[in-house]
Amino acid sequence: MTQTRRPANAVSRFVIEYPLIPIGVALIVLFSLLQPHFFSVTNLVNILTQSSVLLIAATGMTYVVLTAGIDLSVGAMMFLAAALVAALLTAGVPPVLAVILAPLLTIILGAFNGTLVAKAGVPAMLVTLATLQVFRGIGGHLTEQQSIVLPAEVRFLGTGDVLGIPRAVIVAAIVVAVGSYVLRRTRFGRHVQALGSNPNGAWNAGLPVSGLLIAVYSVAGLCAGIAATVQIGRLGAVQPTLDLGFELTVVTAVVLGGTSLNGGQGTVFGTAIGAIILTVVENGLVLSGASPYLFDIVRGAVLLAAIVGAGIPKQLAAFLTRRGGARAPVTS
C-alpha cells in the first residue's frame, strides 16, 4: 500500500479542498482592476445580497445532488411559493403568516418529489422535470399570468438590515450554516453522503433509503420556499417568468462548488463559494461596462476557467500522491 502524507500546511490543504477560493480571489482582483467601485464594502455587501437567494436554494440542492439525484423543479417551486403568497394576501391572510406558509408548502412539494423518486423508482430528472411543469402551471393559474406587486409588509426578509447587515444576507448565512452543520456533524448528514457514495452499501447496511430520499428532497423544497420569500422580499413583485430556468443556475452553483453529480462528494460550503462566484461574475460584468453581447461569452469563459482551475489542485494532489509526496484530502 502506498503511504501518503497530507500537505504540510493548513493553507495548502484548504486550497486543495476548496480550489474555488483562489479562483474567486483572482476574479475579485481582476474586476477590481477593471472597475474601482468593485472592491468596496458597499459592493461586496451588494454581492452577498445578490447571492442570497441562490445561496439558500443551492444549499438544499446540495443535499439532493449528494444522493446522485437532481431537482429540476426548484425554480418552479419558488415561483409557486411566491404565487401562493400573493394569493394568500389577496384572500386576506396576514402577511407574516403568508410568508411562513410558503416554505411549508414547498416542503410538501419537495416531499412529493422525493416520494416519487423513492417509491416509484423513476429517475429524479424525469420526476422533477414533470413536476416542474405542474408547479409552474399551478403558479401561473394562481397569478393568472399577471404581474402582482406585493405590499411592503411581506418584504421584510428581503429588505432592511440588522446592525448594517442586510436581512437577506443574514437569512442566507443561517441557512448555509445550518445546512453545512447538519451535513457534516449529524448522523442524517453522514447517511446522506453514504447513500450517494454507495447506494447498495447503504441499503445493505440497513439505512432507511426511501426515508432519506424523501428527506433530502424535502430539504430542497424547504430551501426553495425560504429562497422564494427572500426573493419576493427583494423584488417586491411576483411575475410570470419568475425563476424560469433558475434551477440550472442552482445546479451550476452546486457543481461549481465541487459537489459531484455522481453523489457522495461535496460540501455546502463549497456550494456557497460556487454561488458567490457566479454572482461575482455577474456583478463584475455590469460594473466593468462590458457589452451585453459579451456577457454570455465572458460568463461561460470565466466558468470554464473556474472549473478547470478548480481541477488543477486535485490533479496536483493526485500527482503528488502517486509520487508519494501528499495525500489527497477526503472531502465530506
Next chain:
Amino acid sequence: MKLTKTAGVVAAAATLLLLAGCGTTQNQAGTGSSDDKLTIGVSFDLVNDIRSAELASIKDAAKKQGDTVEFVSADQDAQKQASQIQDLVQTKKVDALIVIAANNDQIASSIALANSAKVPFIAIDRAVSGGDVTFQVTGDPVADGKLAAKEALAVAGDNPTIIQLVGALTDQNAIGRRDGFTDGVKAAGKTVAAEVPTDWDPSKALDGTSNALQANPKVNTIFIPSDYLLPSVQSALQAAGKLKPVGDPGHITIVTIDGDPNGCKAIKDKTIDSDIVTPVDSFGEQAVAAAHTAHGGKSVSPAEAQVAGFALNQANASTTLSKTWGCNTK
C-alpha cells in the same frame, strides 16, 4: 362467394378513400365554418400583462364578429409553438392564425405550413419574415425608443447620467427599443453611462440595476424598455435609498415603455416620469379584420402596419390616462 367477398372489400376501400378525399378538401379550406364566422387559432405566450391585453383584444374583436378563438400558450418555446401551430392547422383546422412568434427566425416553417394549407397567417406584436405572411401589425420599437429618449432628456437636464436596461437580445422589440433609445440619446449629443442586460428577467433587472447604481452613483436617468421590469428597478432604487417621487430633488428620471397596469399606477403615484404606451389593444381588431378579409379571398392591403406608441407623462396624465390600455384593464 369469393368474388362477392372481394367486391365487398374493394367497395369498402373505395368508400374509405372517397371519404378521406372529402376530408382532405375540407382540411385545406379550414373547418368549414360558415362564411362569416371563423375559427381563429391564436398562439403566443402569456408571460406578462401585455400578452393578456393582446389576447383580450383578439377575443373582443372575435366576439364582435361571432368568431371562435382557439388559444394555445407557446410558453416562449419556439419548438412548442411550431407543434401547436401544426395541430391548429392540421387537426383543429382553423380558418386563420394569429401568432406572436416565440422566435422570429424559427417561425418560418410554421408560416410555410399555413401557406400550404391556405390558412391566413397573421403576425402581431413582433415582425416576422420568411414566407407569405398575410398581414402583420406591430408596434414600432425603434420609434418608441426614440420617443423615450426624447421624454427622458426633456426632464433630465443638460448633463444626464443614463442607465439603460436592455431586454432579451433575441427579441426584436428589445433590440429596436434599445437602438431607438441609444440613437435618440446620441442625436442629442449625450451618451449612455451603463447598459444592463436583463433577458427580461426580473431578478437580473434588480441585480443589474443595483450594480449599475453602484458603478454610477451620479445616475439621474433610467430607461426601462418594458413596464414588466419596473418593479425590479423600483426595488433596486429603494434598496439604494434613491426611490424618490417626481418633484423631489433626489428624484431619478424614469422612462419606460408599454403602458401596462404597473406603468399606469406609477404615473398616477408620480414615481415615474413618462411611459411610452404601445397601443396593443388595437392589434386584435386589425388582426381579426385581416383574417376576415383574407378568408373572403381578398388580399390584405397594406400587408404591414406599424403602430407607434404615444407618451403618457406627468404633464398630460389627466388627458392621456384614459387612452392607456393598462389603465383600463380590470
